Amino acid sequence: MTQKKLVSAIVLLFMLTFTVLAGCSDSEKSSGDSKDEKVTINYFTFSPGTDHEKDLQDMISAFEKQNPNVKVDYEIAAYDDYFTKLQTMIAGGKAPDVFELNYENFVSYASKGALADLSKYIEEDKDFDPSKLNQEAYKAYQYEGKQYGMVESFSNVVTFYNKDLFDKAKVDYPTAEWTWEDELTAAQKITNKDEKVWGTYAPIQFHEFYKVIAQNGGSVFNEDKSEVTIDSPENAEALQYMVDKVNKYKVTPSVGDLSGQSPEDLFKNGQIGILHTGIWMLSAFKDAPFKWDIALEAGNTQKAHHFFANGLAVSKDSDAQNAAYKFARFMSASDEAAEIRIASSWELPAITNEEILKPYLEQTPPESREVIFEAMDTLVLPPVIEDWSKMSDLITKELENVVNGKKSPEEALKVMQGELEKLK
Amino acid sequence: MVGMTKKKTAFWVAVFLLPNLIGFLTFIVFPLLSSLAISFTNWDLISTMEFVGIDNYKHLIADKEFWAAFTHTITFIIGYLPLVMIFGLACALLLNRKLKLRAFFRAAYFLPVVTSWVAVSLVWKWLFNPSYGLINYFLSFVGIEGLNWLQDESLAMPAIIITSVWKDIGFVMVLFLGGLQNISTSYYEAADIDGANSWKKFWNITLPLLTPTTFFVTIISLINSFQVFDQVMIMTEGGPGGATNVLVQNIYNHAFRYFEMGYASAMSWILFIVIFVITLIQMKMQKRWAD
Numbered sequence: 001m002t003q004k005k006l007v008s009a010i011v012l013l014f015m016l017t018f019t020v021l022a023g024c025s026d027s028e029k030s031s032g033d034s035k036d037e038k039v040t041i042n043y044f045t046f047s048p049g050t051d052h053e054k055d056l057q058d059m060i061s062a063f064e065k066q067n068p069n070v071k072v073d074y075e076i077a078a079y080d081d082y083f084t085k086l087q088t089m090i091a092g093g094k095a096p097d098v099f100e101l102n103y104e105n106f107v108s109y110a111s112k113g114a115l116a117d118l119s120k121y122i123e124e125d126k127d128f129d130p131s132k133l134n135q136e137a138y139k140a141y142q143y144e145g146k147q148y149g150m151v152e153s154f155s156n157v158v159t160f161y162n163k164d165l166f167d168k169a170k171v172d173y174p175t176a177e178w179t180w181e182d183e184l185t186a187a188q189k190i191t192n193k194d195e196k197v198w199g200t201y202a203p204i205q206f207h208e209f210y211k212v213i214a215q216n217g218g219s220v221f222n223e224d225k226s227e228v229t230i231d232s233p234e235n236a237e238a239l240q241y242m243v244d245k246v247n248k249y250k251v252t253p254s255v256g257d258l259s260g261q262s263p264e265d266l267f268k269n270g271q272i273g274i275l276h277t278g279i280w281m282l283s284a285f286k287d288a289p290f291k292w293d294i295a296l297e298a299g300n301t302q303k304a305h306h307f308f309a310n311g312l313a314v315s316k317d318s319d320a321q322n323a324a325y326k327f328a329r330f331m332s333a334s335d336e337a338a339e340i341r342i343a344s345s346w347e348l349p350a351i352t353n354e355e356i357l358k359p360y361l362e363q364t365p366p367e368s369r370e371v372i373f374e375a376m377d378t379l380v381l382p383p384v385i386e387d388w389s390k391m392s393d394l395i396t397k398e399l400e401n402v403v404n405g406k407k408s409p410e411e412a413l414k415v416m417q418g419e420l421e422k423l424k
Numbered sequence: 425m426v427g428m429t430k431k432k433t434a435f436w437v438a439v440f441l442l443p444n445l446i447g448f449l450t451f452i453v454f455p456l457l458s459s460l461a462i463s464f465t466n467w468d469l470i471s472t473m474e475f476v477g478i479d480n481y482k483h484l485i486a487d488k489e490f491w492a493a494f495t496h497t498i499t500f501i502i503g504y505l506p507l508v509m510i511f512g513l514a515c516a517l518l519l520n521r522k523l524k525l526r527a528f529f530r531a532a533y534f535l536p537v538v539t540s541w542v543a544v545s546l547v548w549k550w551l552f553n554p555s556y557g558l559i560n561y562f563l564s565f566v567g568i569e570g571l572n573w574l575q576d577e578s579l580a581m582p583a584i585i586i587t588s589v590w591k592d593i594g595f596v597m598v599l600f601l602g603g604l605q606n607i608s609t610s611y612y613e614a615a616d617i618d619g620a621n622s623w624k625k626f627w628n629i630t631l632p633l634l635t636p637t638t639f640f641v642t643i644i645s646l647i648n649s650f651q652v653f654d655q656v657m658i659m660t661e662g663g664p665g666g667a668t669n670v671l672v673q674n675i676y677n678h679a680f681r682y683f684e685m686g687y688a689s690a691m692s693w694i695l696f697i698v699i700f701v702i703t704l705i706q707m708k709m710q711k712r713w714a715d
Contacts, residue, residue: 084680087469087470087683088469090469090470091469091470109470112468112470112471113470113471114470254575255572255575256554256555256570256572256575257555259553259554259555259556259557260550260553260556387682389681389682390681390682393677393681397663397665397666398665400663400664400665401665404575404576404577404664404665406577406665
């Protein structure tokens with residue numbers, strides 16, 4: 001190699017090194033929250049998924065129109081990767097100014113002190129009236145008496161049923177008074193092995209478990225979460241009911257029977273009579289080639305329905321907290337955002353303005369849309385603790401052991417009790 | 425670079441090694457040392473780190489889940505290692521003969537090695553599908569039906585082992601092929617004159633002279649199989665009921681699902697020490713065997 005070539009190689013090398021180093025260093029952030037200066041805030045979210053990015057863009061442009069000084073840059077991640085990414089961003093000192101948290105994860109972030117207290121912004125804000133929001137949902141984002149997040153949407157799980165299959169089996173449609181026994185009887189009549197039709201489906205996982213035990217008067221923790229109450233006869237009975245539908249009565253397909261198909265697809269295909277799933281499936285079932293409707297969930301000793309909420313929280317490290325709060329408020333309480341949400345059959349906005357909710361209720365199918373709001377009277381909140389995903393994993397693991405016949409419900413609950421006591 | 429002084433040469437050597445060195449320091453040495461430091465803290469990525477001494481290691485010793493993961497890893501190794509060695513050697517012996525299309529077969533057996541684990545795992549997940557999978561279809565001809573491979577606690581690990589063996593046969597085969605070609609043909613010629621059959625030739629010539637290769641393959645495969653993860657993550661995520669929760673899956677869960685970076689780092693270091701000790705033992709034994 002000649003001397004000349006060598007020198008140019010080295011120069012190139014140094015240039016490369018410097019480019020890399022420059023790339024690593026912090027890019028300058030626009031600071032200051034003053035009125036005249038243009039502020040850019042970063043929003044990190046999972047709920048648009050692949051279907052609703054356009055709707056998110058519409059919401060953002062509506063917000064930017066109202067707040068010409070604020071520009072919103074958004075980033076969407078799939079739910080499965082979302083929290084790993086978020087946690088890494090926060091650890092790397094590059095937390096988004098405002099980000100989405102579902103209720104289950106909210107507590108963990110609030111308790112670790114990653115979120116900005118929004119109470120003072122809310123107090124100063126004359127345009128915002130919290131009573132316009134669903135109170136249950138709004139208060140879900142409080143931690144130790146302070147507001148750390150703004151609820152934007154919520155959803156729940158109801159009983160979807162295929163009317164044609166009910167008619168064929170000559171069974172009466174579900175009513176608000178339905179019990180587990182009624183559902184089981186109906187499911188047995190609907191199940192038809194030869195035609196590959198199953199009576200009913202509910203997944204056997206943690207989310208379903210805490211709701212079903214609530215339908216039997218059981219719980220995971222006591223009221224103030226100071227004690228673990230999972231090992232109880234009510235819960236054993238409820239768990240037995242969950243697995244009996246699969247193993248004893250064979251009215252619910254097992255994981256093996258499903259073999260990779262989703263129960264939602266089977267329902268859409270007319271192969272499941274009763275499906276317990278979320279209202280986020282409403283638009284997917286719109287074109288199903290049979291008559292279907294929704295009903296309240298069956299209970300045993302009492303009624304219980306899921307409650308899932310998404311909200312926006314502001315990072316405590318954000319240097320544009322005021323603008324970030326404004327955006328969170330817009331996504332949560334503005335009529336514009338709510339209207340886009342409803343028009344696109346996204347999740348239910350958390351506002352209670354009936355004028356805006358009306359189009360949602362008028363859409364068919366299903367005819368009984370009001371069920372979604374009726375279900376709100378018997379909510380069971382997820383038994384959230386700081387170690388949410390750990391608890392969820394360990395309970396799911398024991399549930400699998402029960403379905404596989406490796407443990408009895410009583411044995412599994414005993415293990416859960418011990419493990420949860422260690423977590424507390 | 426004729427005519428340069430030694431000093432000058434050293435300078436240029438350093439310049440050319442620099443990019444590599446920077447990468448090595450930033451992406452290997454620094455994370456390695458930080459993970460050791462983090463293993464003595466309770467870091468959750470968000471809250472400030474607190475030094476907790478050897479609490480993580482104490483907790484680890486009493487943690488049933490960790491020891492279960494350890495046992496699952498050993499179970500995997502016991503199933504995987506002998507199979508991959510035997511099949512790898514068998515393929516090497518076959519493809520060392522003068523065959524038609526020998527190059528084609530060698531490439532075919534090596535193909536899974538260069539395929540990404542993600543693709544392989546997804547395909548095998550389908551092959552193991554209870555209703556539509558090819559494996560259950562073939563088994564149905566011999567009267568075995570309805571195996572729930574990945575959903576069955578006792579079959580999930582064998583399914584992972586089968587997948588891993590299939591993928592790694594080619595790698596082991598290539599190493600053995602290299603070893604076989606280093607054995608001088610004169611040994612076999614002498615054996616032919618003495619009237620030895622092929623089994624005797626294999627047992628008395630091939631196998632002993634392959635020892636250094638066998639040894640190398642064992643070390644590499646053992647180290648790799650302690651770190652089994654990709655296929656588990658994709659095919660079972662450690663389930664069902666925790667039956668395939670191997671060490672690295674367990675570390676992943678604690679680090680990226682529960683955000684217990686301190687505890688996960690402690691587990692990584694225990695895994696490192698285990699692998700290190702095994703390697704040391706094998707190095708010692710190598711001297712006795714290979715020489």
